[in-house]
Amino acid sequence: xxxxxxxxxxxxxxxxxxxxxxxxxxxxxxxxxxxxxxxxxxxxxxxxxxxxxxxxxxxxxxxxxxxxxxxxxxxxxxxxxxxxxxxxxxxxxxxxxxxxxxxxxxxxxxxxxxxxxxxxxxxxxxxxxxxxxxxxxxxxxxxxxxxxxxxxxxxxxxxxxxxxxxxxxxxxxxxxxxxxxxxxxxxxxxxxxxxxxxxxxxxxxxxxxxxxxxxxxxxxxxxxxxxxxxxxxxxxxxxxxxxxxxxxxxxxxxxxxxxxxxxxxxxxxxxxxxxxxxxxxxxxx
Amino acid sequence: xxxxxxxxxxxxxxxxxxxxxxxxxxxxxxxxxxxxxxxxxxxxxxxxxxxxxxxxxxxxxxxxxxxxxxxxxxxxxxxxxxxxxxxxxxxxxxxxxxxxxxxxxxxxxxxxxxxxxxxxxxxxxxxxxxxxxxxxxxxxxxxxxxxxxxxxxxxxxxxxxxxxxxxxxxxxxxxxxxxxxxxxxxxxxxxxxxxxxxxxxxxxxxxxxxxxxxxxxxxxxxxxxxxxxxxxxxxxxxxxxxxxxxxxxxxxxxxxxxxxxxxxxxxxxxxxxxxxxxxxxxxxxxxxxxxxxxxxxxxxxxxxxxxxxxxxxxxxxxxxxxxxxxxxxxxxxxxxxxxxxxxxxxxxxxxxxxxxxxxxxxxxxxxxxxxxxxxxxxxxxxxxxxxxxxxxxxxxxxxxxxxxxxxxxxxxxxxxxxxxxxxxxx
Numbered sequence: 211x212x213x214x215x216x217x218x219x220x221x222x223x224x225x226x227x228x229x230x231x232x233x234x235x236x237x238x239x240x241x242x243x244x245x246x247x248x249x250x251x252x253x254x255x256x257x258x259x260x261x262x263x264x265x266x267x268x269x270x271x272x273x274x275x276x277x278x279x280x281x282x283x284x285x286x287x288x289x290x291x292x293x294x295x296x297x298x299x300x301x302x303x304x305x306x307x308x309x310x311x312x313x314x315x316x317x318x319x320x321x322x323x324x325x326x327x328x329x330x331x332x333x334x335x336x337x338x339x340x341x342x343x344x345x346x347x348x349x350x351x352x353x354x355x356x357x358x359x360x361x362x363x364x365x366x367x368x369x370x371x372x373x374x375x376x377x378x379x380x381x382x383x384x385x386x387x388x389x390x391x392x393x394x395x396x397x398x399x400x401x402x403x404x405x406x407x408x409x410x411x412x413x414x415x416x417x418x419x420x421x422x423x424x425x426x427x428x429x430x431x432x433x434x435x436x437x438x439x440x441x442x443x444x445x446x447x448x449x450x451x452x453x454x455x456x457x458x459x460x461x462x463x464x465x466x467x468x469x470x471x472x473x474x475x476x477x478x479x480x481x482x483x484x485x486x487x488x489x490x491x492x493x494x495x
Numbered sequence: 496x497x498x499x500x501x502x503x504x505x506x507x508x509x510x511x512x513x514x515x516x517x518x519x520x521x522x523x524x525x526x527x528x529x530x531x532x533x534x535x536x537x538x539x540x541x542x543x544x545x546x547x548x549x550x551x552x553x554x555x556x557x558x559x560x561x562x563x564x565x566x567x568x569x570x571x572x573x574x575x576x577x578x579x580x581x582x583x584x585x586x587x588x589x590x591x592x593x594x595x596x597x598x599x600x601x602x603x604x605x606x607x608x609x610x611x612x613x614x615x616x617x618x619x620x621x622x623x624x625x626x627x628x629x630x631x632x633x634x635x636x637x638x639x640x641x642x643x644x645x646x647x648x649x650x651x652x653x654x655x656x657x658x659x660x661x662x663x664x665x666x667x668x669x670x671x672x673x674x675x676x677x678x679x680x681x682x683x684x685x686x687x688x689x690x691x692x693x694x695x696x697x698x699x700x701x702x703x704x705x706x707x708x709x710x711x712x713x714x715x716x717x718x719x720x721x722x723x724x725x726x727x728x729x730x731x732x733x734x735x736x737x738x739x740x741x742x743x744x745x746x747x748x749x750x751x752x753x754x755x756x757x758x759x760x761x762x763x764x765x766x767x768x769x770x771x772x773x774x775x776x777x778x779x780x781x782x783x784x785x786x787x788x789x790x791x792x793x794x795x796x797x798x799x800x801x802x803x804x805x806x807x808x809x810x811x812x813x814x815x816x817x818x819x820x821x822x823x824x825x826x827x828x829x830x831x832x833x834x835x836x837x838x839x840x841x842x843x844x845x846x847x848x849x850x851x852x853x854x855x856x857x858x859x860x861x862x863x864x865x866x867x868x869x870x871x872x873x874x875x876x877x878x879x880x881x882x883x884x885x886x887x888x889x890x891x892x893x894x895x896x897x898x899x900x901x902x903x904x905x906x907x908x909x910x911x912x913x914x915x916x917x918x919x920x921x
Binding site: 256257258260261265266269274275276332333335336337338351358373376377378380381383384385386387388389390392393394397398400401404405408409412413417418419 | 795797798800801802804805806807809845846847848849851852853854855856859861867869870873874877878880881884885888891892894895896897898899900902903
């Protein structure tokens with residue numbers, strides 16, 4: 211299959227070498243999400259690991275604890291804005307465009323029975339008990355990534371706001387909830403940082419098939435080869451509907467790749483450094 | 496040297512001159528009753544700046560200095576202190592006289608000195624260079640302590656004590672365990688007030704340690720014995736001391752507790768700093784934690800404790816909520832953390848604090864089900880969530896990695912080289 215794909219054809223203008231996967235707005239939102247997530251992680255972890263030597267140094271890099279706190283809140287506003295825009299886009303698709311595909315079907319992030327079967331089949335393939343499953347538009351691990359972030363936004367964002375404005379929230383919430391909010395904010399952040407900087411990075415970039423990086427979130431396009439290899443069911447469905455050509459495109463401009471790879475590399479390196487610091491702290495505790 | 500001997504010879508001749516003039520022959524010297532020399536007679540030899548003993552050590556006395564000294568002013572004779580010669584002697588007199596006997600006049604001061612640490616060190620033979628009268632007061636140039644030129648004037652005593660207690664070499668040689676305290680003191684709030692601001696009310700060494708009867712801090716009769724420290728500090732900080740004695744710590748110290756903190760436990764002895772300095776505010780938390788282990792542990796798990804652990808002091812530390820000198824148990828109606836006062840205490844920083852706000856537990860402990868049930872169960876849930884997610888995806892990722900590498904290796908074996916699936920067509 212590999213040798214016969216159009217991917218190996220000479221790339222000329224208008225030649226179909228790629229299929230579009232992510233819209234520009236979603237890619238931009240992901241960019242802001244990355245930026246704010248890194249900012250939040252690097253300004254927040256010094257507090258959670260305040261007893262570590264590196265924590266004080268890290269806080270100093272940001273201009274001390276107070277400045278780090280301001281950066282943390284700024285990034286929080288950016289991330290909450292990303293979340294609100296994303297939610298409003300879903301609402302728009304659902305209620306204005308009346309696109310029920312948001313709720314169910316291949317274009318939906320909602321977990322569905324096939325996700326469970328894909329998971330089982332994928333695990334069986336890992337250990338050589340079956341063939342590689344055929345995937346649709348969103349795989350189960352992509353949905354998990356999505357919902358992990360979604361849940362994290364709600365939990366960390368919500369608890370963060372409570373901690374940001376405790377006097378305001380104390381009008382409606384009991385004070386002991388601040389203890390809980392503090393705990394959740396930290397533990398959930400540890401989960402998010404640990405997950406994104408290891409599992410998400412691996413699934414997206416570092417696994418052997420993608421190493422060193424998958425540019426799709428920056429360019430919005432996958433190669434024809436990737437589409438045929440990794441999302442057979444999606445390709446088959448779209449081909450059957452005759453809609454596959456709607457997604458056809460040329461490669462993204464070179465600068466998009468350069469930018470994407472640079473930004474991605476920086477994010478991965480920073481993320482792995484943070485994981486290293488956290489592991490060091492946990493292991494030397 | 497020769498010149499000096501010539502002069503010694505001349506003055507000896509002068510002293511015995513009058514007797515020699517009256518009678519001649521061997522009986523003349525024997526019958527002359529020895530008379531104590533006058534100051535002028537002593538100075539005839541010792542007034543020479545180069546006067547030395549046979550072994551070369553100097554024995555010069557500056558006449559003007561002595562005249563300007565308190566002893567000179569009251570008209571003391573040399574022999575009043577150098578009592579060996581009070582009944583007269585043959586001149587040149589013996590090379591080595593007894594040390595000047597301060598005790599003759601200053602009986603009380605010497606008796607006090609004898610009970611002090613300097614005398615003890617000398618008696619025990621451990622430190623034969625420990626200070627005696629002259630080391631602090633000088634010898635022929637002694638001035639009253641009120642004279643700004645005196646070695647023991649309030650503004651100069653620090654330098655005088657510092658000749659030993661600020662000299663690393665002497666500290667080492669004398670095995671002075673407390674170390675370079677004068678060096679530390681110079682940078683302290685007391686030292687700066689004394690040296691830089693010239694405040695006469697700022698304490699110097701003797702204000703805390705006494706002067707002649709300086710005792711070790713382990714000595715129950717010492718001014719710096721732990722139970723006495725608040726009294727000593729209280730001579731100036733009277734208001735604070737009064738507050739302190741009403742606190743739980745003060746009450747415990749009064750009962751003889753060897754653990755309850757005294758002033759120096761938190762403020763140190765020689766390095767006392769301003770309390771609004773960030774470094775101090777952050778460091779003193781540890782001091783509370785030496786006894787209140789549980790409290791510091793739970794504090795460190797809260798936002799307040801995390802920020803201070805990073806070295807920043809703008810958030811609440813122990814004293815901000817519990818008070819410092821007035822600290823009493825929570826059950827006491829006067830306590831800042833008593834239920835009746837909590838909201839007011841929170842309001843010091845959180846202006847909008849309410850009853851509900853004050854339900855926050857600044858020592859919340861996720862592992863204490865009885866104290867913080869919601870926190871406990873949330874913590875258990877979060878632990879399981881984290882372990883579950885990382886365990887599952889750890890296995891998932893590990894297996895995927897192995898499988899991915901196998902496929903890559905197989906592809907390479909088949910001679911396909913680099914799999915172009917990671918390439919984006921560029």
